[in-house]
Amino acid sequence: MKLRRRQFLQLAAGAVALPALPRLASAKTYPSRPVQIIVGNAPGGGTDINARLMGQWLSERLGQPFVIVNHPGAGGNVGTETAVHAPPDGYTLLLTSLANATNATLYDKLNYNFIRDIAPIAGIIRVPNVMEVNPAVPANTVPEFIAYAKANPGKINMATAGNGSPPHVAGELFKMMAGVDMQHVPYRSGGAALTALLGGQVQVTFESTSASIQYIRAGTLRALAVTTSMRSEALPDVPSLSDYIPGYEAYSWYGIGAPKDTPADIIDRLNQEINAGLVDPKIKARFADLGGMTLSGSPADFGKLIAEETEKWGKVIRTANIKAG
Numbered sequence: 001m002k003l004r005r006r007q008f009l010q011l012a013a014g015a016v017a018l019p020a021l022p023r024l025a026s027a028k029t030y031p032s033r034p035v036q037i038i039v040g041n042a043p044g045g046g047t048d049i050n051a052r053l054m055g056q057w058l059s060e061r062l063g064q065p066f067v068i069v070n071h072p073g074a075g076g077n078v079g080t081e082t083a084v085h086a087p088p089d090g091y092t093l094l095l096t097s098l099a100n101a102t103n104a105t106l107y108d109k110l111n112y113n114f115i116r117d118i119a120p121i122a123g124i125i126r127v128p129n130v131m132e133v134n135p136a137v138p139a140n141t142v143p144e145f146i147a148y149a150k151a152n153p154g155k156i157n158m159a160t161a162g163n164g165s166p167p168h169v170a171g172e173l174f175k176m177m178a179g180v181d182m183q184h185v186p187y188r189s190g191g192a193a194l195t196a197l198l199g200g201q202v203q204v205t206f207e208s209t210s211a212s213i214q215y216i217r218a219g220t221l222r223a224l225a226v227t228t229s230m231r232s233e234a235l236p237d238v239p240s241l242s243d244y245i246p247g248y249e250a251y252s253w254y255g256i257g258a259p260k261d262t263p264a265d266i267i268d269r270l271n272q273e274i275n276a277g278l279v280d281p282k283i284k285a286r287f288a289d290l291g292g293m294t295l296s297g298s299p300a301d302f303g304k305l306i307a308e309e310t311e312k313w314g315k316v317i318r319t320a321n322i323k324a325g
Contacts, residue, residue: 053283055067057273057277057283077110095255132197132205142225142243156183159187164323225241
């Protein structure tokens with residue numbers, strides 16, 4: 001039996017629409033079971049704290065638990081690789097950070113390409129680093145510190161959370177732009193680096209605001225500048241490094257990603273809910289208390305940030321010849 005042209009077109013249109021039906025349904029029913037957010041760091045650090053704040057918000061908004069699963073190791077690469085190989089169904093997400101951008105250059109051989117294999121969902125927060133010194137250092141301002149460093153080349157020890165960590169690349173960028181020579185002293189964590197700074201074993205670090213703010217407020221560390229182009233609301237009396245070194249900017253950032261090929265409607269749903277959290281007064285105040293600024297926008301906006309940060313810090317890592325420790 002021959003089909004009339006109109007009947008054929010109707011059937012053909014229905015056949016084309018069929019593959020879209022599961023995706024349409026997924027947006028309406030998602031999530032129907034618990035979702036895991038993989039964190040490539042140990043519990044308790046800044047990455048973990050940000051994941052738990054957003055996970056709690058999403059759990060309350062979407063009616064299913066968003067469970068934080070820590071997979072520490074290899075500078076976050078273990079957790080990222082776990083997420084890359086997870087099913088792209090929206091039930092495995094990844095807490096992304098600056099480490100993902102720096103690792104692309106820092107490690108010669110990775111079993112994934114972050115930009116290609118992780119779909120950006122939404123930014124969450126950006127956190128300034130703080131150029132801070134032990135109070136015994138005879139410098140109260142950035143110009144005084146630069147003069148002191150130039151008068152003592154190679155004698156100032158700069159503590160970081162390890163080779164290629166955000167404080168390390170921020171410090172190397174400062175060294176390049178200020179023209180100073182300081183010795184890098186890597187520690188196993190940001191907490192260990194701050195402990196060494198408090199004890200006077202090292203003289204300066206570029207740790208995150210969230211990790212440092214309690215010591216700055218207590219007066220046990222002296223903040224010389226924040227590393228963003230604008231002052232931090234959490235430390236309004238601390239100037240920006242760009243006031244003294246035009247063009248300098250460095251900050252840690254966090255967001256949410258998912259394995260590539262995760263349905264676009266699920267990504268859009270999560271993006272909307274995350275952005276709603278970033279304007280919620282309680283969530284916004286909590287992030288502000290950590291010294292951070294919310295990072296709202298579309299998935300494309302977050303993807304653009306990741307690409308720009310990967311290129312920027314790749315140049316710093318290559319110029320400073322930083323190798324993964």
